[in-house]
Amino acid sequence: MYLTQLQTDGDFLSLSRQHEWHLAASQFTLKNGTKVAILDTGVIQFEPLVETNKDIIISSAIHGNETAPIEICDELIKAILLEELELTQRVMFIFGNPASINIGDRFVEENLNRLFSGAHTQAPANNERLRAAKLEQYVADFYNAVQEGRRRYHYDLHTAIRGSKNEKFAVYPFLHGKPWKNEQLSFLLACGVNTVLMMKSAATTFSYYSSHQFGADAFTVELGQVKPFGHNDMSRFMQCKQSLTALISQKEVQYPEFNLLDFELFEVHRAINRTEEKFSFSFGEDVENFTGFTKGALLATDGKTEYFAEVEGEAVIFPNANVALGQRAVLTVIPLSQFENLV
Ligand SMILES: O=C(O)CCC(=O)N[C@@H](CCC(=O)O)C(=O)O
Numbered sequence: 001m002y003l004t005q006l007q008t009d010g011d012f013l014s015l016s017r018q019h020e021w022h023l024a025a026s027q028f029t030l031k032n033g034t035k036v037a038i039l040d041t042g043v044i045q046f047e048p049l050v051e052t053n054k055d056i057i058i059s060s061a062i063h064g065n066e067t068a069p070i071e072i073c074d075e076l077i078k079a080i081l082l083e084e085l086e087l088t089q090r091v092m093f094i095f096g097n098p099a100s101i102n103i104g105d106r107f108v109e110e111n112l113n114r115l116f117s118g119a120h121t122q123a124p125a126n127n128e129r130l131r132a133a134k135l136e137q138y139v140a141d142f143y144n145a146v147q148e149g150r151r152r153y154h155y156d157l158h159t160a161i162r163g164s165k166n167e168k169f170a171v172y173p174f175l176h177g178k179p180w181k182n183e184q185l186s187f188l189l190a191c192g193v194n195t196v197l198m199m200k201s202a203a204t205t206f207s208y209y210s211s212h213q214f215g216a217d218a219f220t221v222e223l224g225q226v227k228p229f230g231h232n233d234m235s236r237f238m239q240c241k242q243s244l245t246a247l248i249s250q251k252e253v254q255y256p257e258f259n260l261l262d263f264e265l266f267e268v269h270r271a272i273n274r275t276e277e278k279f280s281f282s283f284g285e286d287v288e289n290f291t292g293f294t295k296g297a298l299l300a301t302d303g304k305t306e307y308f309a310e311v312e313g314e315a316v317i318f319p320n321a322n323v324a325l326g327q328r329a330v331l332t333v334i335p336l337s338q339f340e341n342l343v
């Protein structure tokens with residue numbers, strides 16, 4: 001059994017990487033009374049003795065090559081297990097895809113972040129599809145284990161393949177008409193994220209699952225650019241780590257008064273999917289996220305279909321010509337025009 005080693009070094013990341021797709025469940029209690037439950041590889045849950053009012057999920061390694069968020073969570077988990085950090089809230093950490101961490105790639109067979117909200121059932125099982133089903137269940141059990149009416153959060157931490165004109169940005173899952181929350185934007189700002197994309201449609205991403213299925217305040221948070229372990233300048237992630245630390249170890253957290261002028265808010269204009277083997281962009285690999293295009297400029301070619309910028313300044317997000325057929329090759333955004341749904 002792995003507990004003795006884990007209680008000694010707090011290294012849940014290495015333990016998860018040594019058990020790529022499954023780890024026997026176990027539990028123990030820290031000296032400070034915090035209950036620790038290892039639910040599976042990459043899934044560890046903490047419940048402190050004190051009365052709590054928040055249920056917080058912090059996930060990383062949904063894509064295994066996005067190492068900075070993994071390092072943040074590794075450090076937080078170690079601090080909790082070694083009792084250097086005491087919690088005041090229920091917290092579940094998830095390393096989404098340990099096998100993809102071990103190959104230093106986005107995924108093994110299939111993009112885990114396109115398999116949630118039941119999408120994992122739409123094709124024959126593989127390890128990522130089985131994993132998505134398990135992660136859905138762990139999230140459901142975590143939120144449903146306590147009484148209704150508590151505050152639910154899920155921050156799914158990523159880094160982007162390309163550089164970004166806005167280094168850090170968040171994806172606000174489509175809320176089906178429910179209002180966006182100033183308070184959540186203020187938390188993101190405390191993490192160093194002042195740029196937010198407001199999505200306009202349902203998705204099969206992890207953050208959309210927690211948002212839509214459980215009403216969690218959930219975001220995909222892009223903290224920087226993909227780099228191998230050991231190549232991240234962790235000083236650039238300090239604000240995020242400190243804000244997450246405050247959220248999980250303080251009863252309440254105060255943020256500076258909300259000022260819309262502190263933010264760059266975008267709405268998704270459209271998603272362009274790759275449907276043909278022959279798919280290319282009109283621009284190079286060095287073109288960064290949030291690069292805007294002149295109306296009428298060619299953006300992408302999908303087989304015989306050409307896509308042109310429809311709006312002056314339409315900007316690209318997550319351009320990736322190598323996505324699987326049928327998947328999103330790029331999002332385009334324009335500045336948010338309506339703010340009444342922000343409360
Ligand atoms: O840089 C890229 O091309 C992708 C970075 C990344 O993994 N982003 C997430 C965004 C998820 C969302 O839209 O909420 C993803 O593509 O899964």
Ligand SMILES: [Zn+2]
Nearest residue numbers: 063066158159
């Ligand atoms: Zn990612």
